[in-house]
């Protein structure tokens with residue numbers, strides 16, 4: 313869905329998106345990594361299973377909820393990637409208290 | 411470190427955008443011990459997002475984004491040079507006017523204490539609920555701009571921008587300068603006649619008109635089709651946006667697009683102010699609620715000040731000036747600066763702020779969204795993205811089951827009860843309720859917002875001296 317502009321720095325780190333190793337520039341957020349490497353949805357809704365993807369990229373919509381390093385319900389647009397980070401699509405997960 | 415051992419600051423500032431950064435610099439000048447909390451990894455807020463990294467590693471992109479963005483470097487440098495404590499990546503989930511602020515940082519919860527709290531959480535984009543707006547591939551213009559600024563990302567394939575407001579044209583121009591041209595711009599709202607009476611004061615604010623016309627000229631020269639006065643926008647696709655359908659001059663058109671950027675202006679990012687029980691008032695031109703503030707940014711609670719777009723949309727320059735002024739007011743209230751000295755020190759800033767404010771009525775009227783864009787006429791359009799509540803359902807609950815207001819809507823269908831806590835559906839819900847009941851929106855009220863305003867786990871709470879209302883934990 314998105315591509316890097318020309319004139320971007322060449323430094324990269326490796327993260328795992330749904331188990332697959334991909335490289336992204338350092339300073340990326342997990343949601344930005346999904347926009348660069350994902351195809352389409354990054355989660356499905358708990359209510360009807362609709363596909364969704366990051367929408368606001370500034371922390372207000374919660375459409376970017378991902379499982380990051382094993383922890384569910386993380387706002388991917390607020391989490392900066394680290395070498396070896398495991399990012400997973402979140403399929404229909406409910407809130408923790410339900 | 412145990413939360414109990416932390417010092418009590420004179421001032422805690424939430425938000426490191428132009429308002430929070432300017433407030434911090436002024437607070438440091440006035441020798442207030444100050445802590446700044448912001449959930450982003452870097453200072454800059456929405457407008458100056460990613461500016462330090464871009465200046466260091468992508469100077470070519472800095473040119474593309476234009477001088478208004480680059481202007482943030484100076485403010486960011488002044489902020490970094492100030493004697494304050496800046497905590498990045500710090501999400502505030504509860505601020506008690508009494509002086510305790512609860513936050514989450516690096517996966518752990520913490521508390522800071524302060525005598526005064528200045529909140530500067532900025533703005534968010536007003537939702538533009540149209541059929542298909544929840545599809546992957548549909549983002550806000552602000553999101554498009556954020557990934558461009560912070561990450562150097564641009565849409566791949568065909569894309570369309572739809573809605574209204576300066577940010578819509580700005581993003582189109584910024585991407586075009588990168589050689590990435592939109593397939594079309596669909597303009598919803600442009601009330602030139604309603605705005606015209608406010609033109610003189612708008613012209614008095616340097617630069618605004620020239621910039622606006624400049625963007626339009628730039629896009630025209632690049633050959634980008636602009637459809638004006640469009641209606642009935644619908645985004646098509648099964649699991650991903652594929653095309654946008656709309657009506658222009660009585661003709662229905664369809665444009666293929668893999669990515670659609672929506673925008674219809676910005677509104678205060680209000681959940682923090684609401685959660686602190688600050689008094690609010692309805693602004694019928696900006697069509698949103700504002701916390702009630704005095705000329706210095708003092709709220710209805712003596713311990714809490716508000717600066718920047720969170721107090722009502724003023725723009726980046728206005729936000730910076732408000733931050734500067736509110737920090738002086740905090741110093742006065744703490745007994746650290748005389749009222750007269752404060753007047754003296756902020757005279758230029760207050761004058762400049764009035765100039766910035768004078769430009770707003772023109773912009774607010776020009777882009778004041780019509781009813782059809784804030785109360786979706788199509789019954790199937792999703793209003794609450796989290797709980798998938800549709801416009802028709804809300805209208806029916808109001809007309810057939812006498813659901814009177816937004817809080818009752820929560821108990822009927824969980825509207826506004828998902829993880830975003832009503833940020834994306836609040837205004838649409840109250841517009842729909844008011845329209846169906848035939849009363850002014852201001853009579854309908856707003857969601858009762860309780861802390862925590864960000865997801866908190868039971869584990870977080872266990873590590874803390876738990877705040878009183880922990881029954882509201884929702885995730």
Ligand SMILES: Cc1cc2nc3c(=O)[nH]c(=O)nc-3n(C[C@H](O)[C@H](O)[C@H](O)COP(=O)(O)OP(=O)(O)OC[C@H]3O[C@@H](n4cnc5c(N)ncnc54)[C@H](O)[C@@H]3O)c2cc1C
Nearest residue numbers: 425427428429448449455456502531532552718719725726
């Ligand atoms: C996405 C977007 C893009 C924009 N782009 C432009 C532009 O290019 N040009 C322009 O003139 N105007 C732009 N605007 C309008 C612009 O945001 C403002 O005029 C200006 O940035 C307001 O400054 P501020 O300091 O009030 O808030 P902001 O700049 O929004 O800063 C608020 C800060 O508070 C932080 N925050 C919010 N809630 C919390 C919390 N609970 N815990 C911790 N931190 C929190 C945020 O991370 C943010 O850094 C944009 C607005 C948006 C929403």
Ligand code: FES
Nearest residue numbers: 369373374376389
């Ligand atoms: S994309 Fe909206 S919260 Fe992350």
